[in-house]
Amino acid sequence: xxxxxxxxxxxxxxxxxxxxxxxxxxxxxxxxxxxxxxxxxxxxxxxxxxxxxxxxxxxxxxxxxxxxxxxxxxxxxxxxxxxxxxxxxxxxxxxxxxxxxxxxxxxxxxxxxxxxxxxxxxxxxxxxxxxxxxxxxxxxxxxxxxxxxxxxxxxxxxxxxxxxxxxxxxxxxxxxxxxxxxxxxxxxxxxxxxxxxxxxxxxxxxxxxxxxxxxxxxxxxxxxxxxxxxxxxxxxxxxxxxxx
Ligand SMILES: [Zn+2]
Numbered sequence: 192x193x194x195x196x197x198x199x200x201x202x203x204x205x206x207x208x209x210x211x212x213x214x215x216x217x218x219x220x221x222x223x224x225x226x227x228x229x230x231x232x233x234x235x236x237x238x239x240x241x242x243x244x245x246x247x248x249x250x251x252x253x254x255x256x257x258x259x260x261x262x263x264x265x266x267x268x269x270x271x272x273x274x275x276x277x278x279x280x281x282x283x284x285x286x287x288x289x290x291x292x293x294x295x296x297x298x299x300x301x302x303x304x305x306x307x308x309x310x311x312x313x314x315x316x317x318x319x320x321x322x323x324x325x326x327x328x329x330x331x332x333x334x335x336x337x338x339x340x341x342x343x344x345x346x347x348x349x350x351x352x353x354x355x356x357x358x359x360x361x362x363x364x365x366x367x368x369x370x371x372x373x374x375x376x377x378x379x380x381x382x383x384x385x386x387x388x389x390x391x392x393x394x395x396x397x398x399x400x401x402x403x404x405x406x407x408x409x410x411x412x413x414x415x416x417x418x419x420x421x422x423x424x425x426x427x428x429x430x431x432x433x434x435x
């Protein structure tokens with residue numbers, strides 16, 4: 192037996208079908224996790240349930256106490272994440288009409304557009320660039336600054352619909368960064384026959400052409416996903432915060 196129909200429904204409504212850990216909107220790609228595992232006597236109750244996206248669920252479940260790697264989410268930590276997120280979702284209606292909160296969200300929205308402008312920064316670069324050819328090493332610097340800002344506690348929207356969209360953008364930027372880190376090299380790291388101008392980077396699989404193509408394809412997919420999440424946040428933000 193898993194969670195009953197009524198427990199599942201209440202949990203899914205309360206989280207707005209967004210993950211309680213990373214806050215991205217999941218739609219039907221959401222799972223209900225037992226905070227105290229069933230094997231350890233955890234009940235099928237609302238209190239013991241936390242909705243998670245597939246990625247966060249896999250991560251939470253993957254922790255193996257016999258071979259500890261990193262730090263496990265404790266039960267109370269999971270509950271606190273969940274309760275804070277439920278509260279944010281339930282305050283949405285109250286918050287969305289409150290001018291003080293709207294002003295706070297406007298401020299953050301403007302800050303994000305300053306860090307990541309739609310023109311002249313990495314967003315417009317990613318829209319145009321074909322990652323099969325070299326690119327300047329500094330062409331994605333503003334993504335790095337964005338990720339740095341994410342660590343600030345005030346870098347969070349009060350409105351959960353905005354926060355969900357921002358979280359999706361953050362996740363996609365992190366993914367793009369991972370691809371760059373693993374498959375793109377600067378001139379210093381490359382052998383002579385692959386050399387490029389200083390200050391540039393390129394994808395390469397060394398002598399493995401298939402690996403090169405794979406890296407390029409991953410970068411282009413990840414770049415498209417960053418731009419899509421960015422567009423969604425900007426469109427939604429402009430409509431809901433009445434900004435130009
Ligand atoms: Zn998640």
